[in-house]
Amino acid sequence: MVVSKDEIMEIRASDHVVLVRQAVRKWSTELGFGLVDQTKIITAASELARNTLDYGGGGTVRLEAVESGGRRGLRLIFEDQGPGIVDLEKALTDGYTTGKGMGMGLSGSKRLVNEFDIVSRVGEGTRVTITRWK
C-alpha cells in the first residue's frame, strides 16, 4: 500500500470535529468518491472524531490518501492518549454507551467503511483505523 498524501489534524474541541468532516469531504472528493461513499466516510469520521474528543480526552486524526493494487482509497487514523476501552467487544455492540450517546458510533462506523481496526489499551489510549476504497 502506497501513501500518496497525508496530513495530521488536532481534535481538541468540538469545532475541530467540524473541521475534520470538512477535510474528509475535501479529500474524498479529490479522490473521486461518489456521493454515497463520501457521505459514509464523512459520517464515520464524525463519529470517531467525537469519540476521540469525548472519551479519549482529545487527540489527532491522520488522513492518508492510499493506493493498493490499482485501487485508491482514504484511510483515517484516530489516536488518543485517553483512558482506553476496557471491554472492546461491548464497546462495539450496538446501543452500548458509557455516556449519553446512542451507542451506535463505533459499531455504526465499522459498517460504513471497508476496513476497520481498533487497538485500545487501558490507561494508554485508543487508535481506530478506517479505510474506505473507491
Next chain:
Amino acid sequence: MSDNGKGLSEVLSKHEADLQADWIKEQTAGSARRTGAIKEVELRDQCKEFLGLVIEALQGGGDLDVRGPRWNPVRDLLANLSRSRGLQGFTPSETASFVFSLKKPLFARIRRDLSKDGEAMAEATLAATVLLDGLGLYTTEVHQKAREEIIARQQQEMLELSTPVVTLWEGILALPMIGTLDSARTQVVMESLLQKIVDTASSIAIIDITGVPTVDTLTAQHLLKTVTAARLMGAECIISGIRPQIAQTIVHLGVDLGDVTTKASLADALAVALERTGRAVRRVRAGS
C-alpha cells in the same frame, strides 16, 4: 528605580503643549494614514487628555507599571480609543500607533533637555520607552479583545438568524435547518420551535434537513429529542429533506428514527401535513 519616571515627568510637564502639537503632526503625516478618518478636533482632544492623564499618573513617584491602579484613567482612555478605532476598521498596529507616534517628539525633547546629564537622559529615555511600549501593547490587547467580542456577537446573531420557524399553513410549522447541528445550535432551534408551537397552537411541525450536510448519531439524537419535546407540546413532527445518500448512511449507521414520519422533500411533507389536518390541494385548471 523609584524615581525612574521623574526626569520623564518633568520633560512632559514642561513641554506639554509643544509635545501635543508635534505629536498630532506626527499622526496626521505619513505613518498613520488612517487618522484622516478621525476628526482633527477629536484627535486633539484625545492627545490632550492622554498627556494630561500621563503627567498626572507620573506625579508623586515614578511608577511605570502601566497595569497598576495609578494608570487606570490612562488605560480607560486607551481602551475607549481602541474600541472605537476597532469599530471603524483600524488594524491593531494602526491603533497602537496613537501611542507609539509620541516616541519621536518625546525622545527629541528628552535629548534636548537632558543632554548635559548622560545618566538622566538614559534614564528618562528608558522610562519613556517602558511606558509607551506598555501602553501601546495595551491598546493592541484591547483592540484584539474588541474584535473577538464582535465575532462572538456575530456568531450568536447567526445562531438566531439561521433558525427561522415559519408558518406554512394554519397549524403547520416548518423549520428549515441549515448547517451543522451542534449542541448549542440545536438547543436554540429546539426552543424556538417549541415556543412557536405554543404560540401558534400548531399540530404539525416539519423539520427540513436538506441543508444539513452530515447526519451522524449526535445529529440523530438531537432530532429525536426535538421530536419528543414537540410531541409533549401536542405537535407531531415530520422530518423532510433526507437525501438518498443520507438515508443510506443512516441505515448503515444503524440509527433508528423510530416512528417519526420522514419524507424526501419539503413538498411531500407539506402534502402529508395538509392531509392530516383534513385539507387537500386541488388543481383548478390545467397548468403548464
